[in-house]
Amino acid sequence: MHSQPAMAQDVQSSYYLLLATILVLPLLLLKLRPHRHGVETNLPPGPWRLPVIGSMHHFVGALPHRAMRDLARRLGAPLMLLRLGELSVVVASSASAAREVMRTHDGALATRPLTAALRALHKDGFGLVFAPKGEHWRQLRKLCVTELLSTRRVRSLRGCRQAAAATLVASVTAQSSSTSEPVNVSSLLSTYVTDAAVRAVVGDRMGDRDAFLACMDEGAKVATGSSLVDLFPSSRLARALSGTARRAELYSAKMSRLMDVVLEEHRATRSATRAGDEEEDLVDVLLRLQTDGGLHIPLEIGTFRALITVRPRSVMRCERDLGDDAAVGYPKKLRRAQDEVRGAFAGESRVREEALPDLRYLQLVIKETLRLHPAVPLLIPRECQEPCRVLGYDVPVGAMVLVNAWAIGRDVESWGADAEEFRPERFDEGGRCAVDFKGTHFELVPFGAGRRMCPGIALNVAVMKLALASLLFHFDWEIPGGAAPHDLDMTESFGTTTRMKNDLWMQATVRVPLPSL
Known part of the structure; x- marks a missing residue:
């Protein structure tokens, strides 16, 4: 359930930032002041840099997580230091580096860096994802873990997911x-x-769902947009040229108006019998806790908005589940997963979510997909708040710290010579049988680890499993036109999450029809 800051998500647009910087270079050189973080004796290695723009030229025309992996390989450095304008960015690209960042020095690296857009978006209150380390964040985390995203709550929202899955199958x-x-x-x-998330958050009682969804998408774009002021925070010219804060303020005002409508609709329909009901959506839960005094933090409109407008992202890897099985020459794996699902639900008309944990091969497919294609390849950034040493290197205070989950999932030291191959069976072999993505095995960290680990793993995985199992159960899948598996274009694009650049088109044949209503 992640959203990602501009410098973590949109380094790909550095080409345009580079052009803009060149145009104003004389003025920038006059305005820039030294940006010092204190004395460091042993900084991590980094690639060669240019004046003013630093390491940005290494990312022109490349996906950031891939470019960072390649740079780390060339340097032979699981931890490296980049300079993006005035920004210091430390990148961890191995399981050992990730362990030190997210466990050994978790406390020193437990806050989030804030871009100009994020500061403007959250001026009315922070949600869990970007709240600075402190009591407010600790209380939000407790709220999410014990109420909003607990195992019990996710289970209670099963009907929302099953309704969304039925709509998906009907559409196909x-x-x-x-x-x-x-x-x-x-x-x-x-x-x-989107349907599953909105049903879970606001139920079926929302008047203008389309406007709400459009506003959520707009917010994601505003939050992840690049800005010169983030690269050159000491430059008055950069601040003058940036319209980021203004766009964020306009978005916040629009979302606040929609949130007022959502809250009024829920307050109007809530009743004494509904409060505490197992069918509560997440807005109901927050309103109940607010009424009962169960919240230990002020529920500001910005906090409320941030808590309920973050959608599950990892489920977007469902298209990769189908694509990798069929596209990289593994039709036997697709058939094996399909046979398992159909065998488990033989004689039934649809997939039952409560039976999915018993499907072992499906679990392996999910793990392998998250290993190769984490939805957020550069985990949401951290910021170094106090001196610490990672793998023997000094991390500059104030530096942004990134964990390249995509590179770690493909590291041959952890996964062997076939690390780039889609092979779910690897999780049934030797010491990998126990490897999971719940924050204790640092060679597989699609959801992060430590204090800042994504609290919505259970919801993400539940949405993902149900979609994949339903598509495999009801349909046979073939590549259009009889094309060979390697002919499918699996090129990635980079944005709020990493996904396929071009949509995945497949030929579907119904094998198990939905029952007539």
Whole structure:
């Protein structure tokens, strides 16, 4: 359930920032002041740098997580230091480096750096993801772990997910039956995850769902937009050229108006019998806790908005589940997963979520997909608040610290010579049987670890499993036009999350139809 700051997400746009910097270079050289973090004796190694822009030229035309992995390999450094304008960025690219960042020095690195956009977006209150380390953050974390995203709460929202999955299956069925054309799996899964998330957060009682969803998408773009002021915080010119704060303020005002409507709708329909009901959506839970005095922090509108407008992101890897099985030459793996699902639900008309934990091979497919394709390849950044040494190197105070989960998941030292290969069976071999993504095995960290680990793992995985199992149960899948598996374009793009650059189109044949209503 992640959103990601501009410098972690949008380094790809550094090409345009580079052009802008060149245009104003004379003025910047006059305005820039030294940006010192104190005395460091042994900084991590880094690539060669240019004046003013530092290491930014290494990312022109490249996906940031891939470029960082390649730089780390060339340097032979699991920890490296980049300079992006005035910013110091430390990147961890191995399991050992990740362990020190997220466990050994978790306390020193437990706060988040804030871009200009994020500061403007959260001026009315922070949600859990970007709240600075402190009592407010600790109380929000407790709220999420014990109430909003607890195992019990996620289980109680099963009906929301099953309704969204039924809509997904019906949509694929309608498209595959009405035309011989392939279906857009990416688009349908995007609609599914949005539907499942909105049902969980606001239920079915929201008047203008489309406006709410459009505003959420707009917020993600505002939060992840690049800004010169983030690269050159000491430059008055950069601040003058940036319109980031203004765009963020306009978005906040729009979302606040929509949130007022959502809250009024929920207050109007809540009743004494509904309070505490197992069918509560997340807005209901917050309103109940507010009324009962169960909140130990002030529920400011900004905090409320931030808590309920973060959607599950990892489920977007469902398209990769299908794509990797079929596209990289592994149709036998696709068939094995499909046989397992159909065998478990033989004679039934749909997938039951409560039975999914018993499907072992499906669990392996999920693990392998998250290993190769974490939804947030550069985990949400941390900021160094006090002197610490990682792998013997000094981390500058004030530096942004990134964990390259994508590179760690493909590290041959952890995963062997076939680290780039999609092979779910690896998790059934030797010492990897116990490896999981819940924060204790640092060679697999798609959700992070430590104090800042994503608290929504259970919700993310539940949404993901149900979608994949439903698609495998109800349909047979083929590549359109009889193309070979390697002909599918699996190129990635980078944004709020990393996903396929081009939509995945597949030919679907109904094998287990949904029952008629």
